[in-house]
Amino acid sequence: MEFFGISLPGLLSQLLLGLVNGSFYAILSLGLAVIFGLLNVINFAHGALFMMGAVITWMAMNYFGINYWVMLVVAPLIVGVFGVVIERLLLRWIYKLDHLYGLLLTLGLTLLVEGVFRSVYGVSGLGYDTPDLLSGGTNLGFMFLPNYRAWVVVASITVCMLTWFVIEKTKLGAYLRAGTENPRLVEAFGVNVPVMITLTYAFGAALAAFAGVLSAPVYQVSPLMGQNLIIVVFAVVVIGGMGSIMGSILTGLGLGVVEGFTKVFYPEASSTVVFVIMVVVLLIRPAGLFGKEN
Amino acid sequence: MNLKNIAVFGYGLLFVGLLLAPVLGAYPVFVMKLMCFALFAAAFNLLLGYTGMLSFGHAAFFGGAAYVAGHVIKVWGLTPELGLLLGTLSGAFLGLIVGFFAIRRTGIYSTMITLALAQMLFFVALQAPFTGGEDGLQSVPRGKMFGLIDLRNDMVLYYVVLAIVIAAFLLIVRTVHSPFGQVLKAIKENEPRATSLGYDTNRFKLVAFVLSAALSGLAGALKAMVMGFATLSDVHWTASGHVVLMTLVGGLGTLSGPLVGSAVVVLLENKLGEIGHVLAEMTQIEWFSTLGESVTMVTGLIFVVCVLAFRRGIMGEIIAWLQRRRGDGKL
Numbered sequence: 257m258e259f260f261g262i263s264l265p266g267l268l269s270q271l272l273l274g275l276v277n278g279s280f281y282a283i284l285s286l287g288l289a290v291i292f293g294l295l296n297v298i299n300f301a302h303g304a305l306f307m308m309g310a311v312i313t314w315m316a317m318n319y320f321g322i323n324y325w326v327m328l329v330v331a332p333l334i335v336g337v338f339g340v341v342i343e344r345l346l347l348r349w350i351y352k353l354d355h356l357y358g359l360l361l362t363l364g365l366t367l368l369v370e371g372v373f374r375s376v377y378g379v380s381g382l383g384y385d386t387p388d389l390l391s392g393g394t395n396l397g398f399m400f401l402p403n404y405r406a407w408v409v410v411a412s413i414t415v416c417m418l419t420w421f422v423i424e425k426t427k428l429g430a431y432l433r434a435g436t437e438n439p440r441l442v443e444a445f446g447v448n449v450p451v452m453i454t455l456t457y458a459f460g461a462a463l464a465a466f467a468g469v470l471s472a473p474v475y476q477v478s479p480l481m482g483q484n485l486i487i488v489v490f491a492v493v494v495i496g497g498m499g500s501i502m503g504s505i506l507t508g509l510g511l512g513v514v515e516g517f518t519k520v521f522y523p524e525a526s527s528t529v530v531f532v533i534m535v536v537v538l539l540i541r542p543a544g545l546f547g548k549e550n
Numbered sequence: 551m552n553l554k555n556i557a558v559f560g561y562g563l564l565f566v567g568l569l570l571a572p573v574l575g576a577y578p579v580f581v582m583k584l585m586c587f588a589l590f591a592a593a594f595n596l597l598l599g600y601t602g603m604l605s606f607g608h609a610a611f612f613g614g615a616a617y618v619a620g621h622v623i624k625v626w627g628l629t630p631e632l633g634l635l636l637g638t639l640s641g642a643f644l645g646l647i648v649g650f651f652a653i654r655r656t657g658i659y660s661t662m663i664t665l666a667l668a669q670m671l672f673f674v675a676l677q678a679p680f681t682g683g684e685d686g687l688q689s690v691p692r693g694k695m696f697g698l699i700d701l702r703n704d705m706v707l708y709y710v711v712l713a714i715v716i717a718a719f720l721l722i723v724r725t726v727h728s729p730f731g732q733v734l735k736a737i738k739e740n741e742p743r744a745t746s747l748g749y750d751t752n753r754f755k756l757v758a759f760v761l762s763a764a765l766s767g768l769a770g771a772l773k774a775m776v777m778g779f780a781t782l783s784d785v786h787w788t789a790s791g792h793v794v795l796m797t798l799v800g801g802l803g804t805l806s807g808p809l810v811g812s813a814v815v816v817l818l819e820n821k822l823g824e825i826g827h828v829l830a831e832m833t834q835i836e837w838f839s840t841l842g843e844s845v846t847m848v849t850g851l852i853f854v855v856c857v858l859a860f861r862r863g864i865m866g867e868i869i870a871w872l873q874r875r876r877g878d879g880k881l
Contacts, residue, residue, distance in 0.1 A: 350857065355658040364852070371849075531666050
């Protein structure tokens with residue numbers, strides 16, 4: 257079967273690859289949005305936290321023989337604790353300042369963390385094997401489905417949906433949303449807002465690390481793997497607007513798919529297509545697809 | 551001595567120092583590189599320090615202009631002055647495009663837009679045929695300026711670069727003190743108020759953006775001519791981060807800050823290896839001798855320290871100290 261001169265299986269496999277990238281965009285932009293909502297900080301270090309998730313997973317396998325499934329839980333916990341340290345030690349001093357200082361502080365943090373990992377592992381990629389349970393693929397008749405990629409998409413969407421559910425539908429989420437609107441009033445009602453802020457940052461960091469663990473078998477694990485991703489995620493955030501959780505998820509996935517299609521039809525533009533879309537969105541709807549300008 | 555006299559004295563000292571530097575044995579190419587970055591940072595500061603817009607895409611103007619200048623001089627065989635002019639114009643043109651989109655949003659979104667667009671240009675530079683991809687644009691000839699001044703001589707080029715950088719810096723000083731500059735400051739302080747006073751703030755922001763981009767372009771074109779190459783690292787986002795750091799270290803919104811900041815950052819990066827060896831000898835800690843390979847780490851650390859404890863920057867602190875000592879707030 258052919259589709260605009262490209263075989264259907266080829267098209268579908270690129271679509272899947274796009275969905276895999278889109279899953280990472282979704283998780284990362286979701287974390288950025290949650291952190292920005294409560295902390296008013298654009299977390300440039302999100303890419304570095306993502307990278308930490310992947311590298312820690314690789315380290316655990318290589319030095320201690322700890323497998324993927326354990327790390328899927330442990331790596332986000334470690335990075336989450338790192339997030340607590342960052343928030344307590346550094347970020348809390350700058351909440352009252354202009355946004356730009358938050359960006360610059362987390363940028364410095366990114367360079368610091370990447371520099372540390374670089375001085376140990378260099379810049380070349382480290383290979384990580386797909387866990388046995390998910391290696392190989394399934395033949396669906398019309399396409400060959402690599403199990404691991406399917407798992408990444410399913411796991412990411414599940415985590416995104418859980419996050420959405422917690423934030424939009426539970427009492428904890430209601431506190432969080434109230435804290436985003438008016439932290440002082442929430443504090444007056446007896447909610448410990450500083451702790452909430454710390455945990456929110458830790459949660460965002462853990463989400464990024466979770467995506468990092470998922471990415472270890474698909475991408476090359478390297479100290480620089482986060483920095484190019486984070487810029488695309490910034491564009492995703494501008495396109496989607498940070499106002500809505502579901503908006504971040506949908507925009508992330510959608511842009512991943514668009515990128516996948518571009519790889520099929522016009523490969524030269526695949527690295528720039530997200531930025532082009534950003535330009536178009538800015539022209540038509542400056543506040544972003546799901547955003548509201550204030 | 552009041553502040554103004556101190557400033558005049560400081561600039562005078564700097565001017566004499568730069569005039570004499572190559573005679574006193576400083577390596578001219580290195581000092582020229584310093585001056586290019588000083589101009590770049592001063593141009594950037596015009597936007598961040600005086601208009602309050604954080605652009606994270608200035609590498610696009612700097613590096614883009616470096617490619618354009620290098621290309622027209624090397625491949626089209628144009629004269630150096632035309633190369634500089636076209637480089638500056640390309641910086642202005644890119645600034646117009648990026649600025650147009652950046653001012654459609656405010657604050658942090660606007661910063662992310664500049665970063666994204668600059669990254670787009672990076673990918674274009676990576677793939678476009680005329681940039682030489684990963685290798686960059688190598689061996690750009692210097693040629694003769696106006697057909698008369700032979701720039702192949704380092705000393706001659708040095709004084710030409712010095713004159714151009716000083717002229718550009720004076721333009722920045724003039725802009726800051728002009729009525730236009732005052733409106734920019736008003737926008738930085740309180741944009742809605744500036745709007746309510748009848749200023750079309752978006753137009754002012756765009757003009758400031760284009761001006762800053764054009765001067766960054768001039769800096770990039772000069773750098774391409776001095777060093778004889780333009781590479782991907784000039785358009786990479788880390789170069790944008792670099793210029794932010796220089797301005798921050800020197801002092802946001804001070805005229806002299808970017809000059810001091812760029813000198814500190816460039817010197818530190820070039821001498822980090824040596825500093826590491828000295829530290830290793832002093833403290834007997836072996837690890838310090840590998841410091842030269844960890845430039846990113848040190849840069850990151852400076853960023854963190856500056857944001858947390860040193861937001862006024864070197865010149866900002868000095869000016870604040872002088873004002874405190876005099877007990878008045880006037881400059």
